[in-house]
Amino acid sequence: MIDYSREVLDNGLTLIHHHDKTTPFVIVNTLYKVGAKHEDEHRTGFAHLFEHLMFSGSKHFADFDKPLQEAGGENNAFTNNDYTNYYDMVPAVNIETPMCLEADRMVNLNINKKSLDVQRKVVCEEFKENYINQPYGNVWHILREMVYEKHPYRWPTIGKELKHVEDATLEDVKAFYSKYYQPSNAILVLAGNIEKEQASTLAKTYFGELTGSVVEKRIFEEPEQTMAKEKTVYEDVPLNAIYIAFKICDRLHPDYYASDVTSDILSNGTSSRLHQKLVKEEKAFVEIDAYITSSDDIGMFVVEGKITDGIELQKATDLIWAELKKMQEEKVNESELQKCKNKMLTYMNFSEASLLNRAISLAYYELLGNANLINEEEQQYDAVNAEHIQQFAQKTFTKERSNTLFYLKKESK
Amino acid sequence: MIIPQIHDIDKITFPNPEEIRLKNNIPLFGFNGTQNDIIRLDLIFNSGRWTEPARLVAESTSKLFKSGTAALSSFQLNEQIDSYGSTIKATAGYNTFNVSLYCMNRFLEPSLQLLKTCLTEITFPEHELELLQKNAIAKLKVSQEKNDYLADVAFKKTVFGETHPYGYETNEEAIRNITQALLQQFYKQDLQPNNCTVFIAGKYGDTELQLIDKYLGDWNQEQGIKNTENNVFQALKSEQKNIRITKEKSVQASIIIGKEFFNKHHEDYASFVLLNTIFGGYFGSRLMSNIREEKGLTYGIHSGLSTLKHSGVFSIQTDTNLENLDVCLREIYLEMERLQNELIPLKEITLARNYLLGKFLGRTDGPFNQIEVFKSYFVENLTINKFEDFVETIKQTDALSLQGLAQKYLQKDTMYEVVAG
Numbered sequence: 045m046i047d048y049s050r051e052v053l054d055n056g057l058t059l060i061h062h063h064d065k066t067t068p069f070v071i072v073n074t075l076y077k078v079g080a081k082h083e084d085e086h087r088t089g090f091a092h093l094f095e096h097l098m099f100s101g102s103k104h105f106a107d108f109d110k111p112l113q114e115a116g117g118e119n120n121a122f123t124n125n126d127y128t129n130y131y132d133m134v135p136a137v138n139i140e141t142p143m144c145l146e147a148d149r150m151v152n153l154n155i156n157k158k159s160l161d162v163q164r165k166v167v168c169e170e171f172k173e174n175y176i177n178q179p180y181g182n183v184w185h186i187l188r189e190m191v192y193e194k195h196p197y198r199w200p201t202i203g204k205e206l207k208h209v210e211d212a213t214l215e216d217v218k219a220f221y222s223k224y225y226q227p228s229n230a231i232l233v234l235a236g237n238i239e240k241e242q243a244s245t246l247a248k249t250y251f252g253e254l255t256g257s258v259v260e261k262r263i264f265e266e267p268e269q270t271m272a273k274e275k276t277v278y279e280d281v282p283l284n285a286i287y288i289a290f291k292i293c294d295r296l297h298p299d300y301y302a303s304d305v306t307s308d309i310l311s312n313g314t315s316s317r318l319h320q321k322l323v324k325e326e327k328a329f330v331e332i333d334a335y336i337t338s339s340d341d342i343g344m345f346v347v348e349g350k351i352t353d354g355i356e357l358q359k360a361t362d363l364i365w366a367e368l369k370k371m372q373e374e375k376v377n378e379s380e381l382q383k384c385k386n387k388m389l390t391y392m393n394f395s396e397a398s399l400l401n402r403a404i405s406l407a408y409y410e411l412l413g414n415a416n417l418i419n420e421e422e423q424q425y426d427a428v429n430a431e432h433i434q435q436f437a438q439k440t441f442t443k444e445r446s447n448t449l450f451y452l453k454k455e456s457k
Numbered sequence: 458m459i460i461p462q463i464h465d466i467d468k469i470t471f472p473n474p475e476e477i478r479l480k481n482n483i484p485l486f487g488f489n490g491t492q493n494d495i496i497r498l499d500l501i502f503n504s505g506r507w508t509e510p511a512r513l514v515a516e517s518t519s520k521l522f523k524s525g526t527a528a529l530s531s532f533q534l535n536e537q538i539d540s541y542g543s544t545i546k547a548t549a550g551y552n553t554f555n556v557s558l559y560c561m562n563r564f565l566e567p568s569l570q571l572l573k574t575c576l577t578e579i580t581f582p583e584h585e586l587e588l589l590q591k592n593a594i595a596k597l598k599v600s601q602e603k604n605d606y607l608a609d610v611a612f613k614k615t616v617f618g619e620t621h622p623y624g625y626e627t628n629e630e631a632i633r634n635i636t637q638a639l640l641q642q643f644y645k646q647d648l649q650p651n652n653c654t655v656f657i658a659g660k661y662g663d664t665e666l667q668l669i670d671k672y673l674g675d676w677n678q679e680q681g682i683k684n685t686e687n688n689v690f691q692a693l694k695s696e697q698k699n700i701r702i703t704k705e706k707s708v709q710a711s712i713i714i715g716k717e718f719f720n721k722h723h724e725d726y727a728s729f730v731l732l733n734t735i736f737g738g739y740f741g742s743r744l745m746s747n748i749r750e751e752k753g754l755t756y757g758i759h760s761g762l763s764t765l766k767h768s769g770v771f772s773i774q775t776d777t778n779l780e781n782l783d784v785c786l787r788e789i790y791l792e793m794e795r796l797q798n799e800l801i802p803l804k805e806i807t808l809a810r811n812y813l814l815g816k817f818l819g820r821t822d823g824p825f826n827q828i829e830v831f832k833s834y835f836v837e838n839l840t841i842n843k844f845e846d847f848v849e850t851i852k853q854t855d856a857l858s859l860q861g862l863a864q865k866y867l868q869k870d871t872m873y874e875v876v877a878g
Contacts, residue, residue: 066490067822104458113741114808115463116815135818140461148458165753169709173756173776177709177878179602280706282598314523315536324532327588330595353595379540386542390561393493397825 046396046418048406049240056228056258057251060406060415061243062235067399070236072132072142074150075407077231078224079126080203081196081264081341089203092123093167093212094220098130100159103152108145115141123201126340127411129404136237140246146232147250150225155218167209171202179281180451190273191289191344191447195266226256231410235403266291266342272443276450283330284351286360287449290440292336292343295412301424302432303336303345303440308384309376309433310334310347310367315383317370318347322363328355332364340412345440357450371437375430388425466814471821471844474831477666480674485655486831487666488824494562496659497825498569498669500576501836504554504647506622507688507766512631514643515549517589521640522547522556524585526578531585534574543568545575551623552766553836554647565665569672576648577676581640593632604704604711605776608877611700612713615873616770618693623765650676654835658828692717692768695873702877710782710878714789715772716871720764721837725862727850729762732862734809735801736760736792737773741808743792744773752788754781766837771866779878786874796863800856810851817848 048062083090098121099108112119117134119142132142175181184200192198203209232251234243269291293299311318311334318332332349347368351360395401402418409417474486509515523538523545525531538545541564547556556576560568600606610626617624625631655673657665694717719726730738737744737760744758758775777785820830834841 066492068818069822104460109741110808111460111463113739113812113815116466116811116818118812118815118819133819135466135815137464137466138461141463144458144461162750162753166749166756169754169776169778170756172708172778177604177707177776179599280602282602283595313535313539315532315539320532323592324588327591330592350595350599352591383536383540383542386561386564387539388542390495390542390544390559393495393561394497394559396493397491397495397823399822 046402046406048415048418050410050415051244051247053227053248053252055252055254055256056226057247057254058231058410059244059247060231060233060410061238061240062233062402062406063238063240064236064399064402067236068135069133069399070136070139070234070238071400071403072134072139072146073233073235073403073407074130074146075231075233075411076128076225077229077259077411078128079124080199080201081125082224082262083196083199085196085199087208087212087216088199088205089167089201089209090212090216090220091128092201092203093163093209094217095121095123095128095130096163096167097155097159097217098149098153100156100163101154102145102148103154104148105145108149111141112145117142125197125201127408129407131400131404133400139238140250143246143250147254150227150230150251151254151256153221153225155214155221157214160212160214160217164209164212167202168206171206171209175200175202180279180285183287183449183451186275186277187287187289187346187447187449190275190449191291192342193267193269195264195342197339197341224259226259227251227254228256229259231407233403233407235406236399264341269445269447272446272448274448274450276452278452278454281451281453283353284357284453285349285451286351286357286364287346287348287451288361288364289347289447289449290345290445292345292440294341294343295338299432299436300343301428302436303343305381305384305388305425305428306371306433306436307334307336307345308387309371309380312384312387317367318349318364321367322349326363328352328360328363361448368437368441372434372441375434378430381428381430381433385425385428389422392422463811466811466818469814469818469821469845469848471830471841472827473841474827479655479670481650481676481678483650483653483655483673483676485657485669486835487657487661488827488831489659489661490824491658491660494660496558496560496562496565496657496661496665497828498558498572499656499828499832500556501654501656501832502554502647502652503552504652505550505552507552507690508647509622509643511634511639512625513627513635514639515554517586517635518581518640518643519547519549519554520589521581521585522575522579524579525582526574526580529574531582534571538568538571541568543571545572547575550836562660562665566668569668573672573676579644581637581644583637586635586637586640590632590635594629597627597629597632604707604709604877605774607702607704608711608713608774608875611702611877612715612772612873612875615695615697615700615875616692616715616717618695621690621692623768624692645679646682649678649682651678656828656832658824698870698873700873700875702875704878707878708779709776710779710876711774711776712782712785713772713774713875714872715770716873718762718769718771718866720766720769721834721839721843725866726764727847728854728858729862729866730847731806731810731813731851731854732796732859733760733762733771734813735805735859736796736867739809739812741812743795744789747792748775748785748788752784754778754785754788764837782876790869793863793867793869796867797860799860801859803856806856806859813851814848817844817851820844
């Protein structure tokens, strides 16, 4: 059980406090409700580029990192399709330093040409390092565009293409900042060795006076898929690979937990079905994995595998489908289900040992609308039964709803 | 806005672990006190690449650590472990063979029972080995498409030589040469109780300790086993200082610059850690400020010291666009020279020092951090009170001694330079 308290300041900023007196640290975690899905289709990669610019300094601080490091702190940030998250971890005596820094950059960021020029280049290098100069590096660019027809999940966080990042102007960046970086669009978590009263007082002292506008919540639509999609690409890769993706429910849908357990039954652990059957017994795959994308809106269920040399594509594909069909036709037995739940529970328990994980999870669950999910999810997973899984499989794993990407080596053309 | 004052971190102390002996004399070190009822248990053997009878035998043993016994197939064994939600994982290091168990306390007993099975009854079935070899060769091909992998392999080979356990490369031939007999020989010789130390972290009491003693304390030493821990290897350094690996169609190149270095036993260790922090060890470092934040030449650049039982490595690593390669290399060497020629401003030292002290404080935070640090000192034959000595040294190192260290250790002509891309 993780204790926390929640408070909304007058300017709309949500504060969550979680006390842990066993640690010498405090974490200041600021989540902004803006991610790649809020970008314009022709100017993608913006939310992530902007995350880089948040370290350029603000009105009262020429630099963000230096004062924090001087306070013995450490910080980082990440952006995904749904939100952008910044965290600072400092020894408890220096809690006020990150509070002051975060408050200042929430409304007084120093956006200038020099830092935009540099960070544009840095992000382009990141793009090349992770998505161009890597075997299978562009898979998500292809797959997202295939699976989603309308939803902005069509592009990955890094951006659809390098050019979008290269073309970002100072005006675009300023407009993005004033639209989304608002107290009412943020969730502040103070976790660690800090009392509730102090957390509340400090939040009001540093953030309470900041004013801003209200950000309209956008609803994104995505039509049901009714026809199977298939695509083949040839690249410089050493092994043929196959990706089969299905659209699934959103994060708050009751099916979410069944979808996660299903992916675990298929591929979590050496004794899981896909690994046992397709890698060990059939020797058709070098490696194979099934997982869900856990996005806020319509998510994805993905099965991906690298195919053993000499195995026909058709055979590899059929083998995956046979396992998916089996999930539809036969109920999972109790012991197999319990195995997955135990693995999930162990994972959750170990993950909770980290203060940073607790802080980020609280912010994320609050974004979903219910911070208490941090305590409720265990029961949600426990409540999943064999019927749920079968129903989920029947609903999801159909040919018409499938998206198959063959990612093949050039020589096999 | 009032800018808050920065306070110094109070004294950093590292807690002493609980230390007991199992019935068969295996030492056990424990850090207690997580909120949740979980336990992580590690067994560390003096072993690894240093003592293996042929290349990749230690690593392959770790990968086949749950490959089946006379009574249980690999699937049956793994299914039992998975059924408790537990994880048993083996990894081979340069000087160690490590086995870890992660589990919830309520499943500790059956998990320990299975751990014991993995430690004593694995037969390394032929068909499991064959599949491992086949898939390892396939995965190697994927790795060899990555510039950073190619650079790393070439760098280690250059610094330590192809025959050294710290330097040899994973290649198809070595994978094919692994046999069942070699694995069985290594397993029997190295995974013995007199060669083992146990570490636990999490939440435990007498019940848990008794269970550990029940399963690991009655594990008997095999007679007549010869320990090969005293093997001696000579590093055969490459004559050539610059290695260039060309990979067609690369848009970027991976760079590694560095050399063989000392480990934590050296008197300059702690002050060098501070110098390295300033040079390339954190986000505010000179390499990062100049090459990323000022010039935008890379997504990231880092320098670091990794210490090994019998040696150490100092290296600088980055990826950059091919057209910026020369500028990038020039700037790296320029930053080394600046540290030798100019005194580092006090403000910059304070900043890096405070950051580093924050990191040291983090290493004392909670049983899981504590056990990691404790193990890393243990495997290098260092007692944990060194930790607090290092903190003191970092507090006292001044600009003049940092400059002296730079002149002593950061000379360009002592460095190897590997570029892949």
